[in-house]
Amino acid sequence: MTEQVVHERVVEGLGAAPGVGMGVAFVCESGRPRVPEYHLHPDEVAAEHRRLREAVLRARRQLSRLRAKTLQRAKDGADWMSEDVVYLLDAYLLMLKDSRLLRSANARIAVERLNAESAVQSEVTAICGSFRAMEDAYLASRADVIREVGNRVLAQLMHEPDTPLFAVPRGSVLIAEELTPAETAQLKPDDVLGIAAQMGGPQGHTAILARALGLPAVLGATGLLQSVRTGDPVLVDGDNGRILIHPSSASLEDYERRRGRQRQEERDLRRLAGQPAITRDGVTVSLRANVELPMEMDHVARSGAAGIGLLRTEFLFMNRATAPSESEQYEALRDLVERAAGECVTIRTLDLGGDKGAMPFVGQFGNSATSPLGVRGIRLSLAHIELLETQFRAILRASAHGPVRILLPMVTSVAEIRAARDVLARAARRLFRRGVDIPTTLPPLGPMIEVPGAALTADALALVSDFFAVGSNDLTMYTLAIDRSDERVAHLYDPLHPGVLRMIQFAAAAALRARIPVCACGEIAGDPVFAPLLLGLGFRELSMTASNIPRVKRRILDLDLLAAQRRVQMIMDETDPLRIRLLLDEFANQMA
DSSP, X not given: OOOOOOOOEEEEOEEEEOSEEEEEEEEEXXXXXXXXXXXXXXXXXXXXXXXXXXXXXXXXXXXXXXXXXHHHHHHHTSOTTXXXXXXHHHHHHHHTTSOHHHHHHHHIIIIIOBOHHHHHHHHHHHHHHHHHTSSOHXXXXXXXXXXXXXXXXXXXXXXXXXXXXGGOOTTEEEEEXXXXXXXXXXXXXXXXXXXXXXXXXXXXXXXXXXXXXXXXXXXXXTTGGGTOOTTOEEEEETTTTEEEESOOHHXXXXXXXXXXXXXHHHHHHHTTTTSOEEOTTSOEEEEEEEESSGGGHHHHHHHTOOSEEEEEOGGGGTTOSSOOOHHHHHHHHHHHHHHTTTSOEEEEOOOGGGOSSOTHHHHHHOGGGGSTTSSOTHHHHHHSHHHHHHHHHHHHHHGGGSOEEEEETTOOOHHHHHHHHHHHHHHHHHHHHTTOOOOSSXXXXXXXXXXXXXXXXXXXXXXXXXXXXXXXXXXXXXXXXXXXXXXXTGXXXXXXXXXXXXXXXXXXXXXXXXXXXXXXXSTTTTOGGGHHHHHHTTXXXXXXXXXXXXXXXXXXXXXXXXXXXXXXXXXXXXOXXXXXXXXXXXXXXXXX
């Protein structure tokens, strides 16, 4: 009998979480049975309403059990992202309590006399279609939540078993058509060695969770399910966005070498946590952390971050129908400031556009509040002065417990900064009159430079600002007019585009001339390859995801600033992003 030779197959996708995972494929069959469609006799309508109501209750109980289990993991400290997942599950539970989905499904049963499965499916399709048609990436992403909730109700109506992800065998690479955030949250990192899916991308919440769980992930891998079966040996390369099925001996040897290097690198990086970031020629750089949720603070402390370069305050507005009071905001911010242990905390005022859980406020402020070009950021705050003043009072009170800076999002003009500063001064006067203990010197106030209009007028903005923070993600998006969550144009998103670099250069140069601090935020700050570029442009503060700090620090420790400045002069003369990347890579290799 002749043994069949199996050759390596490669499926290309999008690298969503770094690292390499090797294991046995576990294909999650997500094929849902066909939803039955039929019309009801008038006498059957009441019973169908009851059937839907009972299915919703079962789905709620199912999610509540998952929430309790996830919350316990958070309390046990087993996973710092668990509380983030709890917020997500809370959003699902809220939608199963009273939502357009359920109201409209019941209306279809009553008016169109559709059976419950068909009514739910029709409404999920309608809502997802309207969301996906919106230009705003955040609102479009809400379609995933609707579909997740709808599928859970359908599963209960059709008496399907719960998702099998709890039963993924140890040593598996999970293969699926699509993984929702809630499903990803169920995975046990000790059992699963990597994930790959046909749908999704690196900006989605599933990818964020995979990165948080430390699982190598490749998403958006078209044709994956046709190429792999349960039991196949699979290698997931999250660094390069590739899935190798039946990897060859050469690929396996390469994988083992990379795993060995990764383990050694992780050991080396842990030793850098307590070391300051100083270049070889003696220039100190502050490496700060971006913080989205309070529970990240322990992770921030372990990373060796020199304070918080960007604290997003949207978490204060998550999963609630009304804005938080001054006291609520103060208590939360004071806790964060105290946990920063004397390091500066840069608090950004409300920016709903970047939020994942403040959907109820869309109804209060309108869809424009989350649109990239709408009434968001400082525009929204100045349109609702009471909202801004309340937040300023909370920040001022928190500033009595440690150094704080105030960052204004989406600023485009001097007038906006002046108006915000007036509100800040009024908030301070009111606190003084109330006898509240706040510092006599108000916290520094500065804009987030994230739109071309702000970058090009940075000289004027610097005259009324105490510091700058350059938001490279949005600045790239607005400069190139590219929504990076849109897979049709995401490949054109490039922070090394000469237009983007010139915007960053303008902002940094304006800050240096005005002798005010300037901090680089966003992905460009967290990539070690970009560190020489940013330092050569004059940045001495970089703020990034805490997990990136050790790698960036190691790059800075090996860096000669004068050499970096000479390389930046060459880079800024270039017009080709590929050539710019090559110059950075060459420089990195020379320093290695």
